[in-house]
Amino acid sequence: MPGESNQVSSSSSSSSTSASKLTGPIVLPSHQLPERFYLGGPRISSFRGEASKSQREPEDWVASTTCCAGTDSLGLTRLPTTGTLLIDEIQYDPVAWLGSAHVDKYGNDTKLLIKLLDAGQRLPIHAHPHADWARAHVNRNHGKAEAWHILTPGQVYLGLRQGVSAQDMLKMVDAQEIEVMLGMMHCVQVEAGDTVYVPPGMLHAIGQGILLVEVQEPEDLSILLEWRDFQLDGRKYGHLGLGFEKAITAVDIDTLTADQLSTLVTRAKGRTDSNLLAPQALEYFRMDRFHQDATLDASFQVVVVLSGNVEVQPAAAAAAAAAAATTEARSTSTLKAGSTTLLRHADGAVQFKVQDGAAFVVIRPPL
Numbered sequence: 001m002p003g004e005s006n007q008v009s010s011s012s013s014s015s016s017t018s019a020s021k022l023t024g025p026i027v028l029p030s031h032q033l034p035e036r037f038y039l040g041g042p043r044i045s046s047f048r049g050e051a052s053k054s055q056r057e058p059e060d061w062v063a064s065t066t067c068c069a070g071t072d073s074l075g076l077t078r079l080p081t082t083g084t085l086l087i088d089e090i091q092y093d094p095v096a097w098l099g100s101a102h103v104d105k106y107g108n109d110t111k112l113l114i115k116l117l118d119a120g121q122r123l124p125i126h127a128h129p130h131a132d133w134a135r136a137h138v139n140r141n142h143g144k145a146e147a148w149h150i151l152t153p154g155q156v157y158l159g160l161r162q163g164v165s166a167q168d169m170l171k172m173v174d175a176q177e178i179e180v181m182l183g184m185m186h187c188v189q190v191e192a193g194d195t196v197y198v199p200p201g202m203l204h205a206i207g208q209g210i211l212l213v214e215v216q217e218p219e220d221l222s223i224l225l226e227w228r229d230f231q232l233d234g235r236k237y238g239h240l241g242l243g244f245e246k247a248i249t250a251v252d253i254d255t256l257t258a259d260q261l262s263t264l265v266t267r268a269k270g271r272t273d274s275n276l277l278a279p280q281a282l283e284y285f286r287m288d289r290f291h292q293d294a295t296l297d298a299s300f301q302v303v304v305v306l307s308g309n310v311e312v313q314p315a316a317a318a319a320a321a322a323a324a325a326t327t328e329a330r331s332t333s334t335l336k337a338g339s340t341t342l343l344r345h346a347d348g349a350v351q352f353k354v355q356d357g358a359a360f361v362v363i364r365p366p367l
Contacts (some may be wrong), residue, residue, distance in 0.1 A: 032057035039120030099345035124226035127252035159256030193268025308358025
């Protein structure tokens with residue numbers, strides 16, 4: 001979270017990977033980054049059905065082509081089927097991974113950073129810049145919009161109930177008046193199945209005890225207003241190397257009205273289709289939840305199984321099987337609860353069949 005973003009451009013210019021080893025679905029192992037500055041991690045291990053390893057591994061980076069701030073490789077996903085980095089495979093054959101329409105519009109950029117996040121303590125008050133600000137001030141291609149699909153209930157903090165001046169906010173940050181700043185923010189009770197969209201620039205903090213699936217723009221780029229009770233030097237790392245007077249210009253310190261707040265939270269009980277996101281989030285990413293069988297078009301996509309088992313196969317597999325034309329690479333795969341799975345655009349349209357009251361989330365780039 002602190003420091004500069006470090007989205008990587010691979011030095012690899014070619015790949016000798018066998019195409020069969022890249023045929024999806026590719027089930028991704030846990031990828032919890034070590035020794036983070038806030039507590040968490042056991043809920044991720046429990047969700048995945050694994051033994052807990054540490055109290056400071058609160059983030060599991062899934063299908064990541066983004067580096068943790070200030071590092072050259074930490075955070076990058078290595079594919080279990082090939083041992084190669086996902087970013088290298090995408091750069092070698094972007095159309096196979098992302099599709100020609102995506103590449104024409106966005107290049108080799110997946111547009112996604114996906115995490116499982118376990119808040120072992122309340123996260124610090126912070127914000128992420130808009131892409132325009134990031135390009136102008138830190139030479140980055142993205143800002144950081146994000147959305148949280150809530151798996152365990154708790155409280156989150158979003159925006160300011162009453163706007164303040166930059167001067168007053170900087171004074172509170174300098175004095176680390178945490179209780180005052182928290183008291184100025186909207187405190188929102190969230191339940192399992194709710195989804196929260198956090199626009200770029202918005203102050204936010206995730207409350208202790210929440211486990212969530214997070215989708216973001218692919219940058220690790222944060223402005224920290226709080227660090228008092230965390231294992232990091234916010235005065236040094238909290239402002240992207242620009243100083244807080246400049247960094248605060250990326251933060252929305254205006255009033256967030258109750259009506260505006262209501263557009264950011266999609267309640268589980270109010271959804272009428274699979275889409276989990278507020279309309280304004282769809283320019284950045286897509287996130288859908290399914291409780292029933294579904295067929296989805298070809299896309300770079302990540303599947304997180306929340307409960308039960310989910311069978312996945314090419315949409316045309318049944319017809320191919322009837323014609324005795326299936327191959328091992330095109331067979332049905334069963335995805336278990338707690339799994340995270342990657343599919344390429346080249347895998348084609350896919351059919352999901354739920355078992356045992358299953359639920360799963362699919363995350364895809366914007367159209």
